[in-house]
Amino acid sequence: MTTTSAGDRHRGSRLRRLVTRTGPVAALCLAGALTLGAAPAAPAAPAATADPLDRYHHQHLTWKSCLLGPDDETGKELEQAGAQCTDVTVPLDYARPGGRTITVALSRIRATDSAHRIGALVLNSGGPGGPTIGDPPWVRKAMKDVGGRYDVVGVDPRFVGRSTALDCGWPTGSMIRGAGGDRAEFDRMVSFSAGLARRCRAHAGDLVPYASTRNSARDMDVIRAALGERRISYLGYSYGSYLGEVYTTMFPGRTDRVVLDGVIDPARYGPRLLRGTEAAGKHALRGWADWTAAHDEDYGLGRSGDAVLATVEEVQSAAERAPLRVGAYRVDDQVLPTLVFNGLSQDNPSAYGDFAQGVRELRRAAGGDPVSPSPWLAELLQFLLTGHDSAYGSAQTAILCGDGTAPRDPETYWRDLRRADPRDRFFAPVTNDINACAFWGPPRERPTALRADLPALLVNATGDPRTLYSGAETVHRGWPSSRLITLHDADQHVVFGVFGSACVDDAVNAYLASGRLPATDVSCPRIRS
Structure with a gap:
């Protein structure tokens, strides 16, 4: 992304509302593919009568x-x-x-x-x-x-x-999730990612x-x-x-x-582009937390930025103990970091308010209260946890995986996750996690060498x-x-x-x-x- 998070797939309406999802749900993770340098010389143009196009x-x-x-x-x-x-x-x-x-x-x-x-x-x-x-x-x-x-x-x-x-017929609109807190959860993510790749070969391999x-x-x-x-x-x-x-x-x-x-x-x-964005994500989370604290009378998540961040951490801890019930959905500790990631791409009161309302509902769910999600949270959960937007995630993944090669060995991702800051429960588990590109075929072409200059x-x-x-x-x-x-x-x-x-x-x-x-x-x- 940017790849997109759930929010980038309908950018016209999202941008008009100033609410985008460019995270791993829409802003997938990508990693290196195009290099700065002189482009190779273009071949001589064929005669006009021989133009195959x-x-x-x-x-x-x-x-x-x-x-x-x-x-x-x-x-x-x-x-x-x-x-x-x-x-x-x-x-x-x-x-x-x-x-x-x-x-x-x-x-x-x-x-x-x-x-x-x-x-x-x-x-x-x-x-x-x-x-x-x-x-x-x-x-x-x-x-x-x-x-x-x-x-x-x-x-x-x-x-x-x-x-x-x-359309690969996926049960989700995105290949991205958090890795979870232990090896067993990571192994489930490996199986999930491999299954998505298999579905694409079966449903859209042509x-x-x-x-x-x-x-x-x-x-x-x-x-x-x-x-x-x-x-x-x-x-x-x-x-x-x-x-x-x-x-x-x-x-x-x-x-x-x-x-x-x-x-x-x-x-x-490339398929892991979001690696390296963790510090920027944490900065954005802090900015949202300070804004939310200043509007505590509306959201009740804490009267200081630290208190608001503590509330988000408490919700994640609750999801680690047992999935949170939010309407018809179950939000576990692999999905919740993806929700946080997707709440933080737009710096304005409308987007901040949507995210704050979503966290408020997740906290209520963590306390065992019945919750009917607000529109922002409902749309994002539908995107992540149903096949409603399967075509979006399928196309996004096919492009990312077709543009560059991801590491094939799951141990590479596990090592990256272990090396990450253990205090970071919302960004590194998303940006370093395995995805379907690890199980994709090789790209048909080499990445483009970027031209040397452009005005x-x-x-x-x-x-x-x-x-x-x-x-x-x-x-x-x-x-x-x-x-x-x-x-x-x-x-x-x-x-x-x-x-x-x-x-x-x-x-x-x-x-x-x-x-x-x-x-x-x-x-x-x-x-x-």
């Missing part, structure tokens, strides 16, 4: 209503914003473009200022596995006046959302080998051509920053303005608990022509149009309007507009 590049797109039915809330929002939708046909396997095909779903709000139209702005809101088709309305709003100069295009990447589906960021980048270039654009602009959040890094490397010269928000260090990307605009908060600020600094150093917008003193994952910083939003929109990067890096205070 010609029929895809020049396909006719039929634009239609985005509304799939009376209960389609995403479709309703797109309709109200004036969007239309279509499907783009792409090869399943780019090595055999004449073979089986799949479809990738798009939405588009056309530019209203046609006299000053800049081009198409293609969006990716993260995951991997997060649908983006519903995002053009809120992104267009965040762009203010410059939005009317772009065709704003949302894309559900291959196997995601309304695109050809990859698609799984073709899930990867490189293939999503290839799809994006087919989309560019099918839209009739020589170059596209791009806005990528979280995992979308990695997709942007890969696309601009594989297809140099085909982008105009590039904004990457919540920047992934490509050297850390992109990078955005990151200093306290981002998912895509660490150090990752943005690393990419900025590797791309000396880039500029970095820093939001200070915020434990916030992704910023533009989400956090409410006029400083950040105005700087991004000025770049999207003019195509000129700021003369120097931009430093923004925590102040909200």
